[in-house]
Amino acid sequence: MVHTCVVAGCRNRRTPGTTLSFYRFPRDPERKQRWIAAVNREGWVPNDGSRLCSTHFISAPLSPEMKEPAALEILDKQEARVEAANALLFLQGQGRSVVGERGQEEHPEEREQEAIVEESASSSLSTDEDDDEDDESMSDSKKGSFAQTSDVPINFDDILKALKKENQSLRESVEKMSLSESSLKNDAEKVKFYTGLPNYFVLETVMWLLAPHMDGMKNVKLSKFQQLLLTLMRLRLDLRNQDLAYRFGVKVGTVTRTVHQMVSIMSSTLVPTAVFWPSRAELRKNLPAALRTSHPDCAVIVDCFTVPFEEPVSRGNQQQQQQRVVPSCQGAGTSYNVLKYLIGVAPQGVVTFVSRGVLGNVSDKSLAEGCGLLCKLLPGDVVLASRDLDIADSVAARGALFKIAGSYQREVYGSSEGALPADTSSETASVQRHVDRVISMVKQRYAMLTGPVESPFTTASERTSNLSTFDKIVQVACALNNLCISAAPLE
Structure with missing residues (x-):
């Protein structure tokens, strides 16, 4: 400690080498x-x-x-x-x-x-x-x-031991609050909350599938795991980019770039792995008992759902959508500020098809004919729905059959038509609950699908692709939902 003499007017100080006391x-x-x-x-x-x-x-x-x-x-x-x-x-x-x-x-x-x-x-x-x-x-x-x-x-x-124990306790507290691999590894509830996946093993599997495709991403502040976690939190909790920037200690631009890049990688890598059209043999082998008698050839259960967006779709993307689908009078009463998707669900409870999004005034028939679902049908397949989507003729053109559960309906094989007796009302309710349960499960698991969609996500992400970033997000959410294996089969 440096001492200074307190006598008034004295400036003497204790300094190295001084002879003063x-x-x-x-x-x-x-x-x-x-x-x-x-x-x-x-x-x-x-x-x-x-x-x-x-x-x-x-x-x-x-x-x-x-x-x-x-x-x-x-x-x-x-x-x-x-x-x-x-x-x-x-x-x-x-x-x-x-x-x-x-x-x-x-x-x-x-x-x-x-x-x-x-x-x-x-x-x-x-x-x-x-x-x-x-x-x-x-x-x-x-x-x-x-x-x-x-x-x-x-x-x-004893003092040193107490300090070491306190230091270790503080380290553990900080680790629990951090968003890192070690903090999620032994905490399934935390994994489920932040990612929607059931446990760390599934998250680790997704990371293993995506890691080889992330080498080209230049991000010095975020590890590969953090980039995946950030993207899943964006989809799961629908957090704003500024919120994620604070949580991960990066700039908003880094969050935006990371989400777009990771969604593109997951769309090209994860979606083909988890969302696919099963073979007819596989479908019949695992067909639920509820359909084994009434519809043994059921290949898919279809329906449509919509997601609102914040602002009108950009002019360029709107023109692309109008070129792909032709509005009809049947969809004239539908709102223009929503994106409409056609989803196909297997009787076993997994999503097997999801279309790109189109403006909400598009008819079900136009959407079905322009999304690629019909190309997957084989002659003799049954397409089941709980309501009339006006796609019977389009399905019949592929040699398949469109059925509305629980009501009188047209069965079209080639050019011949005929009427079948009505199914029970309980069958209609069962089919409707099945599709609604799967759609609801995907939206609950990934809140971003509930909307409203931000305008930057509605534009085409690549010039060579007709898919917008949000289209890819919908497909990725369906793929992740399939990995959870939690959708119940049709009862």
């Missing part, structure tokens, strides 16, 4: 008041750090009491040990280590200050008679300080 104020009230008067500072009161330099003292013969170097030397060593112990405790509290023996002196000049009493007698305004009392006051101060400290033994090993 600095003295504490005595504890005795009367002696202390005389020192204060000698300082000559009106209204001033000393504190524990106040010191007087040796230039204001007059040398005097040593008193008989001071001529006991052995006692003084022992006292000095004792106080040096106490001060060293206090310094070590303070440094450990600050998280630093102290090298040296327990009794090592940290401030040798402080010890010199304590022992220099034998060379001084009083201040320049004191008498020779006061010198012995000053020395005795300093000696008593030393003894009192040592006595107080020695009454409470300090166990530095």
Whole structure:
């Protein structure tokens, strides 16, 4: 500690190499008041750090009491040990280590200050008679300080163990709050909340599938795992980009770029793996009992759903959609500020097809004919629905059959038509619940599909693709939902 002389007008300071000594104020009230008067500072009161330099003292013969170097030397060593112990405790509290023996002196000049009493007698305004009392006051101060400290033994090993335990606890708390692999690895509920996937094993599998395709992504601040996690959180919780930027400590532009890039990679890699049209043999092998008698050739159950968007679709993308599909009077009553999708669900409960999004005024027939679903049908396949989508003729053109569960309907094989008796109303309800359950499950699992869709996601993501980024997001959400294997089969 650097000490400065408190005498008015004195600028002496304790610095390395100085020959000056600095003295504490005595504890005795009367002696202390005389020192204060000698300082000559009106209204001033000393504190524990106040010191007087040796230039204001007059040398005097040593008193008989001071001529006991052995006692003084022992006292000095004792106080040096106490001060060293206090310094070590303070440094450990600050998280630093102290090298040296327990009794090592940290401030040798402080010890010199304590022992220099034998060379001084009083201040320049004191008498020779006061010198012995000053020395005795300093000696008593030393003894009192040592006595107080020695009454409470300090166990530095216990203190160090407590600090290490506290440090470990803080590290674990920070790790639990972080969004890292280790924080999710043994916490299935956390994985499910942030990603929608059932456990870390499924998340790790998705990461394994995508990692080879992420090498071209240049992102120095986010690891591959963090890029995947950020994207899944965007789809799962529909968080704003600014929110994600705060959570991951990056800029908003980094979040936007990462989401678009990861969605494109997941669309080209994950969707073909998880959303696919099963073979007829596979469908019949695992056909639920509810359809085994009534519709043994059922290949898919279809329906449409819509997602609202915030702003009108960009002119370029709107023109592309109008070129792909032709509006009809049947869809004229549908809102223009929604995107419409056709979804196909297998009787086993997984999504086997999802179309690109089109403006909501497009008819079901136009949507079905332009999305590619009909190309997957084989002669003899049955396409089941709970309502009339006006696609019977289009399905019949592929040699397949369109059936509306629970009502009179047309069955078209080539050019021949005929009517079948109505199915039970319970079958209609069962089919409707099945499709609604799957669509609802996907939307609940990935809240971004509930909308409204932000305009940057509605434009075509690539010039060579007719899919917008949000179209890819819908497909990716369906693929991830299939990986969860939680959709119940038709009952």
